[in-house]
Amino acid sequence: MREIAKQSGILQALLHYHFRTKERLFDEVIRRRAAAISASHERLVDKLFVENDNPSLEQILGVFFSTSNVARSSSGNVPCSQLMTSVQMRADEPSKAVTDKYLNDIARAFTEAFRICVPGLSLDDAVLGYLLAVGVRAYTHTQNERASRLSGGAYGGDVLEQIVMKAIQFTRVCT
Known part of the structure; x- marks a missing residue:
């Protein structure tokens, strides 16, 4: 709390007054950001x-990734977006608790939208598709230029848009 x-x-006294513990501060940070992202997605x-009446999977994934772009660009929120992404992927109890509390409803909404867009898609496959999309989104937040290094320079600069388009195309082929 001192470092924060x-x-x-x-x-520090003001921080303690409003949040009492770093766990409550963590919960509030995730709650606020998740509420904004979830509202935008919804x-x-x-x-x-x-x-x-029947949007395509590509359109639904476009929404999923568009909020990622908004989160990265609004108010310099790259660190906040990286936090939100890493929280979803961590196995510690505080991260799992806030993920379950604040992020699972929108994840379920996306998996249901996937199933509507792709008739016959099982819940298991829709969940897997969602997790793959989260993984792609997680990569786009790393800003480590790995795509450029792996592709011999084919991807350069801010690769978010390039990766999103490829991920949407790839997901369609896989379903």
């Missing part, structure tokens, strides 16, 4: 279903 207060430029997916 120091880097935030606030008094609004965009609902809009797709209103405008098109």
Whole structure:
């Protein structure tokens, strides 16, 4: 808490007053960011279903990845987006608890949307598709230029858009 207060430029007593513990602070950070991302996802997916009775898997995945782009660009939130992504992939109890509490509803909504878009898609396959998409999104937040190094330079700079388009195409082929 001392280091968080120091880097935030606030008094540690103020941080303790509002959150009491770093676990409660962690919970609040994840709750706030998850609420914003989930609301954006939900609004965009609902809009797709209103405008098109049967949106394509590509459109649903476009929504999934578009919020990733918004999260990265808004207010310099790359570190926050990286935190949200890493929390979903960690196995420690606090991370699992906030993932279950704040992120599972929107994950279920996406898996259901996948199943609507791809008739006959099993729940297991929809969950796997969602997890693969989370993995791609996680990579896009690393900003380590690995795609460029692995591809001999075919991917360069901010590869988010390039990777998203390829992931959407790849997912369609796999379903």
